[in-house]
Amino acid sequence: MADNEGQSQQTQDIKPQDEQSQDTAPINVKVVSSTGDEVFFKIKRNTKLSKLQGAYATKVGKDVASIRFLYDGARINDDDTPQSLDMEDNDTIDVMVEQVGGSAMSSYQYSRKS
Amino acid sequence: MALLLDAIQISILELLRTPIPEQSTVLVQMQPNKCFSILEPNEDLECLKTRKIPPAQWLEAMEKAFGQAWFDGAKSIIDFSVVGSRLPLWTLTYWKEISLVFRKKALWNNAHRWLARMGQEGNLYCLEETDQARHAMGALCWGAPFHAIGGGTGPEALLPLLSDAEWLDDDIINLSMRMLSERAQLIPELSTSTLIAPLLFSTNLQAASEGKLLPHLDRYTSFFKSGQRKILYFPAHVNNNHWVAFRIDFKRHTLEYGDSLMSAPKPTKVIQAALDWLKKNFDVPFHNNGPVLPHGIQLDQNSCGLCVVNTISHNLFGDELFTHGKRKLFRINLFTELANTQSSYGIAPKSSSSRSSDDYQSLSVRDLLAKHDHNYVVASSTTASDSGSDSRGADPISTPQIETSECSEIDGGWQTDETTDLTLPPCSSASPSPYPGLSDDEMEIDDNDDFTCRVPPPQKNRISSNVSNKRKRSDSAAGSQERQNISSRTSNKQISGSDSSISSVFGPTGISKSAISERKLKAEMKAGTLQIDDRKRAKYEETCLLSDPKARFRYEESWLAWHSRCGKWYKQKLPYDTSRFSDHVHKCTVKGPRVTLLGDYFSKPKSVSTAAVQTRKKNDETKGTAKENNSHHVPAKAVCLGITGANASRLPTYIDRTGAEGGGSRSLSIISEEHYDRPYSTLNEEEKLIIGSVTLEATNMVQTLMKSPSEFLIVIRETRKDEKERRKERDLSVLQTSHEYQSNASSTI
Numbered sequence: 001m002a003d004n005e006g007q008s009q010q011t012q013d014i015k016p017q018d019e020q021s022q023d024t025a026p027i028n029v030k031v032v033s034s035t036g037d038e039v040f041f042k043i044k045r046n047t048k049l050s051k052l053q054g055a056y057a058t059k060v061g062k063d064v065a066s067i068r069f070l071y072d073g074a075r076i077n078d079d080d081t082p083q084s085l086d087m088e089d090n091d092t093i094d095v096m097v098e099q100v101g102g103s104a105m106s107s108y109q110y111s112r113k114s
Numbered sequence: 115m116a117l118l119l120d121a122i123q124i125s126i127l128e129l130l131r132t133p134i135p136e137q138s139t140v141l142v143q144m145q146p147n148k149c150f151s152i153l154e155p156n157e158d159l160e161c162l163k164t165r166k167i168p169p170a171q172w173l174e175a176m177e178k179a180f181g182q183a184w185f186d187g188a189k190s191i192i193d194f195s196v197v198g199s200r201l202p203l204w205t206l207t208y209w210k211e212i213s214l215v216f217r218k219k220a221l222w223n224n225a226h227r228w229l230a231r232m233g234q235e236g237n238l239y240c241l242e243e244t245d246q247a248r249h250a251m252g253a254l255c256w257g258a259p260f261h262a263i264g265g266g267t268g269p270e271a272l273l274p275l276l277s278d279a280e281w282l283d284d285d286i287i288n289l290s291m292r293m294l295s296e297r298a299q300l301i302p303e304l305s306t307s308t309l310i311a312p313l314l315f316s317t318n319l320q321a322a323s324e325g326k327l328l329p330h331l332d333r334y335t336s337f338f339k340s341g342q343r344k345i346l347y348f349p350a351h352v353n354n355n356h357w358v359a360f361r362i363d364f365k366r367h368t369l370e371y372g373d374s375l376m377s378a379p380k381p382t383k384v385i386q387a388a389l390d391w392l393k394k395n396f397d398v399p400f401h402n403n404g405p406v407l408p409h410g411i412q413l414d415q416n417s418c419g420l421c422v423v424n425t426i427s428h429n430l431f432g433d434e435l436f437t438h439g440k441r442k443l444f445r446i447n448l449f450t451e452l453a454n455t456q457s458s459y460g461i462a463p464k465s466s467s468s469r470s471s472d473d474y475q476s477l478s479v480r481d482l483l484a485k486h487d488h489n490y491v492v493a494s495s496t497t498a499s500d501s502g503s504d505s506r507g508a509d510p511i512s513t514p515q516i517e518t519s520e521c522s523e524i525d526g527g528w529q530t531d532e533t534t535d536l537t538l539p540p541c542s543s544a545s546p547s548p549y550p551g552l553s554d555d556e557m558e559i560d561d562n563d564d565f566t567c568r569v570p571p572p573q574k575n576r577i578s579s580n581v582s583n584k585r586k587r588s589d590s591a592a593g594s595q596e597r598q599n600i601s602s603r604t605s606n607k608q609i610s611g612s613d614s615s616i617s618s619v620f621g622p623t624g625i626s627k628s629a630i631s632e633r634k635l636k637a638e639m640k641a642g643t644l645q646i647d648d649r650k651r652a653k654y655e656e657t658c659l660l661s662d663p664k665a666r667f668r669y670e671e672s673w674l675a676w677h678s679r680c681g682k683w684y685k686q687k688l689p690y691d692t693s694r695f696s697d698h699v700h701k702c703t704v705k706g707p708r709v710t711l712l713g714d715y716f717s718k719p720k721s722v723s724t725a726a727v728q729t730r731k732k733n734d735e736t737k738g739t740a741k742e743n744n745s746h747h748v749p750a751k752a753v754c755l756g757i758t759g760a761n762a763s764r765l766p767t768y769i770d771r772t773g774a775e776g777g778g779s780r781s782l783s784i785i786s787e788e789h790y791d792r793p794y795s796t797l798n799e800e801e802k803l804i805i806g807s808v809t810l811e812a813t814n815m816v817q818t819l820m821k822s823p824s825e826f827l828i829v830i831r832e833t834r835k836d837e838k839e840r841r842k843e844r845d846l847s848v849l850q851t852s853h854e855y856q857s858n859a860s861s862t863i
């Protein structure tokens with residue numbers, strides 16, 4: 001994750017700025033990974049955040065299903081938009097990678113055991 | 115089949131019962147681009163029922179080749195499995211969808227088989243648990259998103275629990291922490307002393323030790339600095355392959371953990387991160403006690419997730435400690451408990467439904483039959499790609515339903531003192547926060563005793579100077595709203611301060627019994643001499659619990675009731691008066707997995723206020739739009755399982771007693787009137803015995819029904835014959851009597 005997210009402070013335009021109405025005015029959203037790396041997105045208020053999730057997953061080279069996006073501590077649903085979540089300019093989305101656990105054995109120990 | 119694809123809300127057990135064509139695994143030699151034909155299709159939907167689904171790789175290749183084939187004028191797909199068969203183009207979409215159903219069914223089938231094996235292979239000790247797990251599977255919708263997890267995740271996220279050796283992932287651990295937190299909230303001692311944090315806490319803890327500044331950790335810091343809770347439990351992901359449970363005691367200033375794998379290396383990274391955080395933010399030094407937290411021991415390589423949940427539940431609630439021999443039982447039990455969290459949400463708003471479910475509804479075969487249009491396939495097959503974004507973005511967005519009038523009603527809301535242990539006190543307004551992600555509203559709440567701190571400060575502590583106009587407007591609106599609340603509260607206080615002023619302003623004082631007792635209660639309440647009647651209080655609690663089964667109560671200067679859905683305390687008008695709370699519960703529109711419990715996922719206090727203000731603003735401006743949004747909140751169908759022994763242990767006893775003798779049987783006096791034309795009390799012993807045997811006959815009939823329905827039918831027929839004959843006799847006697855009466859009457863005339 002850290003390898004791919006090394007390029008911090010980058011901005012991606014998800015959608016061209018064609019309308020300047022209140023609802024569709026773009027906002028800047030900061031996506032912060034668990035390692036603290038930041039990626040900035042400019043996104044319309046009524047664009048589904050699933051698109052941002054897909055763009056971020058592509059950027060960091062991960063499967064979108066293996067990444068958890070959280071806003072204010074709660075998981076973001078695919079249908080959510082900045083408008084529905086009351087997001088403001090420069091708000092932060094936290095990213096957590098999928099974690100699985102079963103034992104604390106190192107891979108060397110595990111291979112010996114099996 | 116159309117019904118199947120439409121019914122994404124059917125239960126998992128029902129899905130397992132539904133026949134679905136199998137997916138073929140043959141190697142298709144035909145090139146995908148040669149599988150399209152410019153000829154018209156010569157097959158219809160019916161033939162698909164009996165044919166296997168093509169292999170997944172071939173379907174993917176066909177999907178890629180479809181665009182160009184369509185441009186080339188393709189009108190049908192050549193089915194490689196049947197000679198000369200040409201299927202309509204939309205069959206491709208159908209295959210994609212049905213293969214998804216097939217995959218999910220296969221996953222659940224494996225889990226179901228595993229459960230059946232657990233109940234058969236001499237594992238009789240977990241027979242009851244397997245039944246409960248199967249019952250829980252019957253309550254889960256296979257295609258609906260799992261609201262308790264969120265993020266569009268389906269119930270298949272719980273599948274690792276129904277296997278021998280699958281590792282548990284963060285979704286299950288987070289959900290378990292949430293479940294434990296909800297459980298702890300129902301115990302008064304724990305709800306005011308303990309906090310259970312999700313995985314985000316430990317992740318932030320480790321990031322903070324590396325010098326990263328993360329807003330969520332700052333919230334925890336300010337919360338524990340305020341001293342509202344003394345104990346913090348949290349799970350941590352160690353070494354990228356292990357789960358460990360931690361406890362921080364802020365009273366004894368200790369850090370402890372319970373590692374289920376004895377041979378595992380120390381989780382030094384997390385320990386050091388936690389100690390760094392404590393050292394930096396709390397003046398008192400904390401001592402690392404090591405692995406002294408009571409915990410179960412795992413002897414395999416896959417039970418640490420279970421052990422983490424069990425360690426916390428054992429230390430909090432005294433649950434049975436994990437043992438290796440019962441590991442499968444623990445897995446089944448955890449699955450049942452987590453699956454039940456979904457059903458506890460009840461009706462779910464459609465806004466939280468996943469993309470897959472939406473697509474599913476739009477891609478049903480019924481729709482396909484209605485739209486024999488090749489463009490339809492193009493649009494549907496590219497929903498996941500960027501090309502569909504514009505239309506998706508223009509879709510009406512379902513916003514959380516928050517009643518606009520609720521804002522003014524919140525006198526026990528998050529602004530008040532009563533919510534101090536339920537909502538997180540955010541960063542102090544005096545210290546500027548370096549995190550632009552934190553909202554201003556959260557910044558504004560400070561020490562709850564300081565009333566003026568609730569008013570938004572003139573200078574915002576945001577790093578970004580580019581604050582949008584809308585934001586400013588919402589701030590000012592929130593500020594004015596708070597000022598209104600404050601003024602209304604103070605005016606209420608003035609009014610309730612003197613009864614004489616009330617009478618002078620609002621007319622003469624009521625002299626009815628209720629008005630007098632109301633005044634008396636008020637006066638006693640004010641003077642602090644109210645003696646609570648336990649019976650009345652029990653009735654009051656019972657009435658409130660009918661509206662909200664998770665409601666909590668406080669008996670202070672004024673009586674307060676806590677609504678579990680929106681997480682706010684509501685001040686009752688009078689002691690024993692539930693009207694305000696009941697009114698709120700009926701009006702409250704906060705639905706779905708709105709988390710108000712501290713410790714699992716922090717609820718956003720600001721979203722309640724700003725969303726309410728925004729919703730009100732929107733309603734003022736465009737009421738039509740709001741209605742349109744509301745109309746999209748279609749309640750999801752829930753599976754009704756009926757009432758079984760799982761709901762209440764005494765239920766089978768009640769059902770058995772339904773046909774008991776006595777209750778509902780015929781009156782003895784009526785039977786004696788029928789047989790002897792005399793009251794029962796005047797009968798002699800022998801006659802009474804005969805009457806008793808008649809009632810016994812009725813009882814025997816019920817018992818016969820239970821034993822052999824055929825015999826029962828014979829008895830019923832005979833009884834009906836007897837009754838008919840009796841009725842005939844009765845009619846004849848009535849006729850004779852009437853004739854006699856008429857003849858007597860005519861003779862007297």
